Amino acid sequence: MELLNKIxxxxxxxxxxxxxxxxxxxxxxxxxxxxxxxxxxxxVLIYRSSRIFNFAQGIMVVFAALxxxxxxxMGVPAWISVVLTLGVMFGLAVTVExxxxxxxxxxxxxxxxxxxxxxxxxxxxxxxxxxxxxxxxMITEELGIPTGDIVLEPFGGLLILQHIDxxxxxxxxxxxxxxxxxxNKTRMGxxxxxxxxxxxxxxxxxxxxxxxxxxVWFIAGIIALVTGIAWGSRAGVSFALEVIAYKALPVxxxxxxxxxxxxxxxxxMIGMLEKMFEIYWGGPLLGGNTESWFAxxxxxxxxxxxxxxxxxxxxxxxx
Amino acid sequence: MKTFxxxxxxxxxxxxLAAPVFAEGIYTPNLSYRTGPFAAxxxxxxxxxxDYMAMLNARDGGIGGVPIDFDECETGYxxxxxxxxxxRTKAQAVVTQPWSTGITLQVLPKTNTDNIPILAPGYGxxxxxxxxxxxxxxxxxxxxxxxxxxxxxxxxxxxxxxLSGKKIVLLHLDHPxxxxxxxxxxxxxxxxxxxxxxxxxxxKEMQNQSxxxxxxxxxxxxxxxxxxWGAMNAGAITExxxxxxxxxxxIGVWWAGHDEDLKQVGADGKGYKSxxxxxxxxxxxxxxxIKTHVVDAGLSQQEDLNSVFYQRGxxxxxxxxxxxxxxxxxxGKGEINAEELRWGLENLDISAERLEExxxxxxxxxxxxxxxxxxxxxxxxxxxxxxxxxxxxxxxxMADAAFIAPLEEEKSAEYAEANAPWxxxxxxx
Numbered sequence: 001m002e003l004l005n006k007i008x009x010x011x012x013x014x015x016x017x018x019x020x021x022x023x024x025x026x027x028x029x030x031x032x033x034x035x036x037x038x039x040x041x042x043x044v045l046i047y048r049s050s051r052i053f054n055f056a057q058g059i060m061v062v063f064a065a066l067x068x069x070x071x072x073x074m075g076v077p078a079w080i081s082v083v084l085t086l087g088v089m090f091g092l093a094v095t096v097e098x099x100x101x102x103x104x105x106x107x108x109x110x111x112x113x114x115x116x117x118x119x120x121x122x123x124x125x126x127x128x129x130x131x132x133x134x135x136x137x138m139i140t141e142e143l144g145i146p147t148g149d150i151v152l153e154p155f156g157g158l159l160i161l162q163h164i165d166x167x168x169x170x171x172x173x174x175x176x177x178x179x180x181x182x183x184n185k186t187r188m189g190x191x192x193x194x195x196x197x198x199x200x201x202x203x204x205x206x207x208x209x210x211x212x213x214x215x216v217w218f219i220a221g222i223i224a225l226v227t228g229i230a231w232g233s234r235a236g237v238s239f240a241l242e243v244i245a246y247k248a249l250p251v252x253x254x255x256x257x258x259x260x261x262x263x264x265x266x267x268x269m270i271g272m273l274e275k276m277f278e279i280y281w282g283g284p285l286l287g288g289n290t291e292s293w294f295a296x297x298x299x300x301x302x303x304x305x306x307x308x309x310x311x312x313x314x315x316x317x318x319x
Numbered sequence: 320m321k322t323f324x325x326x327x328x329x330x331x332x333x334x335x336l337a338a339p340v341f342a343e344g345i346y347t348p349n350l351s352y353r354t355g356p357f358a359a360x361x362x363x364x365x366x367x368x369x370d371y372m373a374m375l376n377a378r379d380g381g382i383g384g385v386p387i388d389f390d391e392c393e394t395g396y397x398x399x400x401x402x403x404x405x406x407r408t409k410a411q412a413v414v415t416q417p418w419s420t421g422i423t424l425q426v427l428p429k430t431n432t433d434n435i436p437i438l439a440p441g442y443g444x445x446x447x448x449x450x451x452x453x454x455x456x457x458x459x460x461x462x463x464x465x466x467x468x469x470x471x472x473x474x475x476x477x478x479x480x481x482l483s484g485k486k487i488v489l490l491h492l493d494h495p496x497x498x499x500x501x502x503x504x505x506x507x508x509x510x511x512x513x514x515x516x517x518x519x520x521x522x523k524e525m526q527n528q529s530x531x532x533x534x535x536x537x538x539x540x541x542x543x544x545x546x547x548w549g550a551m552n553a554g555a556i557t558e559x560x561x562x563x564x565x566x567x568x569x570i571g572v573w574w575a576g577h578d579e580d581l582k583q584v585g586a587d588g589k590g591y592k593s594x595x596x597x598x599x600x601x602x603x604x605x606x607x608x609i610k611t612h613v614v615d616a617g618l619s620q621q622e623d624l625n626s627v628f629y630q631r632g633x634x635x636x637x638x639x640x641x642x643x644x645x646x647x648x649x650x651g652k653g654e655i656n657a658e659e660l661r662w663g664l665e666n667l668d669i670s671a672e673r674l675e676e677x678x679x680x681x682x683x684x685x686x687x688x689x690x691x692x693x694x695x696x697x698x699x700x701x702x703x704x705x706x707x708x709x710x711x712x713x714x715x716x717m718a719d720a721a722f723i724a725p726l727e728e729e730k731s732a733e734y735a736e737a738n739a740p741w742x743x744x745x746x747x748x
Binding site for chain 2: 021024025028031032035124128132133134135137149160162231234235236238239240241242243244246247274275278279283287288289291292
């Protein structure tokens with residue numbers, strides 16, 4: 001009886017009793033969800049255009065953030081460091097396409113996936129040599145990102161909104177909007193989508209595979225930099241950031257590997273639901289740390305009913 | 320060619336393939352982690368360890384005239400890689416320094432058959448203090464249970480009865496290390512009447528602890544005690560600042576007292592405390608020797624010589640060096656083996672006089688080990704972040720030995736029974 005109370009009554013009673021706390025939980029979940037969605041977007045873009053599951057997306061976040069901070073430590077002004085970091089990410093995109101992807105054109109998907117694991121291991125070792133393993137401070141103030149917070153008192157309670165979190169949400173929304181406009185309204189964007197829909201048909205009308213691959217890896221690099229700044233502002237920049245990439249995997253399972261909308265909605269859903277579950281059910285009933293597995297269980301339940309994810313394309317193969 | 324070498328090194332580092340190279344002297348490998356999610360806290364410690372041994376080699380020609388072959392095997396704090404490193408280095412090593420509670424627990428049974436001492440200063444399984452059961456394991460100068468006891472005494476202001484009715488949150492890494500203080504804190508909660516609320520932090524949640532700090536906000540604890548490591552510490556401290564948790568009610572274990580973690584929040588972290596069995600002493604004579612023989616000679620990778628973790632690394636190597644010296648003196652030879660070092664570690668006498676001779680007065684409290692006490696229970700100081708650096712915030716605090724000893728006895732007996740047949744050192748009283 002007590003168990004049933006803890007599952008079906010107490011959490012909802014607490015939500016009604018402390019609506020300010022519920023709002024804080026939802027806000028924190030929204031911020032986490034936006035950041036998960038950003039990482040997932042990097043995966044989706046590359047997968048859509050090349051059918052490659054880019055295992056290196058997580059380390060690209062670390063690499064971009066470390067490059068930015070490293071350049072600034074060398075005395076380069078903050079915004080010039082951003083521009084130079086974008087240049088480095090473009091260089092990385094060109095190198096990956098030339099050295100890793102181009103020689104593997106036509107190989108099975110699993111080979112290309114393994115190649116991205118190779119890129120991950122290389123970037124970890126290379127990054128350690130260049131930047132060291134120490135935790136570095138993100139140059140939040142130098143970039144003009146507001147710090148501090150807004151304290152509200154809804155229902156006579158307390159709601160704290162960090163300026164950094166608000167900025168992360170706004171920038172993520174702008175980035176996604178720009179990305180959607182680019183994919184839908186520009187010639188190159190349509191080329192990326194065409195390649196994702198049908199490789200052979202896209203190649204036959206003259207779309208350059210190499211150019212598109214460089215472009216999507218570069219866009220993934222831009223997303224990695226934005227993600228790195230947002231996450232790095234919370235607790236510093238170190239190789240520990242790489243593990244956050246694993247948080248994007250259930251987002252992809254839930255939203256579907258090909259869908260940008262799926263990455264966004266999947267990220268937001270997981271961010272908010274895992275936070276709600278941890279606070280109202282996971283902590284009191286299971287001792288906490290349910291965020292480590294909740295998203296995977298949720299994604300698996302969705303896959304039971306929709307194997308292609310919520311927004312993925314249903315594949316019908318005729319044999 | 321230089322680029323190729325760098326790339327090869329990068330590949331080797333990322334794959335953890337750095338193979339041991341045996342030089343002349345006493346081989347003392349360190350299962351280090353300069354890579355991975357915990358590298359930020361590992362690097363200054365490993366630098367301190369390496370620099371102390373380099374200083375002894377440069378200044379004294381080693382210990383007792385025998386050079387120290389100090390080597391590192393990279394684990395990335397991964398238990399699997401740590402066990403691999405142990406297996407790879409054990410043949411020539413006189414000691415294993417596992418550097419993770421998870422790795423320590425894995426290699427603990429192996430050391431009985433490999434006859435090699437484990438040196439785990441301030442970490443590992445707390446009942447390793449019982450030398451009768453854990454004859455090959457040493458965790459001087461203080462155990463995690465000592466840390467928990469000292470922290471609770473500090474919170475209680477010396478009157479443990481005052482803890483009655485209080486609520487204490489234990490924010491801990493969801494890992495063997497983070498769970499280590501739970502048995503002693505549960506026993507203390509039952510004895511002194513406070514409520515203990517453990518809140519785990521998963522490895523993937525280290526940098527985003529908003530859920531944990533929302534729970535803390537809901538619980539409204541009197542104090543938060545943190546058993547954090549690596550990226551978890553900076554994550555927790557930034558969340559504490561963000562949620563406006565009073566910093567003077569927030570205390571970490573000694574691995575959660577890293578200068579770089581607090582620099583992330585700077586002045587906002589003022590008042591945060593960390594129990595510590597080591598204390599930075601910038602003016603200690605040993606620091607001048609480190610500068611002359613190691614830093615100026617270009618042998619050091621460390622930038623901040625006065626950070627808590629770097630100087631703790633120096634103390635850790637000093638403990639090993641003193642064990643080697645004790646063994647050399649007792650057995651009357653320079654080239655000692657693992658079994659002889661076991662004797663040395665069991666007969667450490669780091670007195671105030673000896674610390675003065677070493678030029679390390681005040682860097683660690685005096686302590687002694689024995690056949691039955693492999694920890695030494697040195698006590699420690701509370702350090703406080705003043706906005707820029709850690710400063711001393713208490714006199715020497717001592718763990719409640721009378722409370723901890725029966726628990727050490729009980730848990731070590733349970734361990735031996737669960738791993739039977741487990742060899743006992745019957746020579747110990």
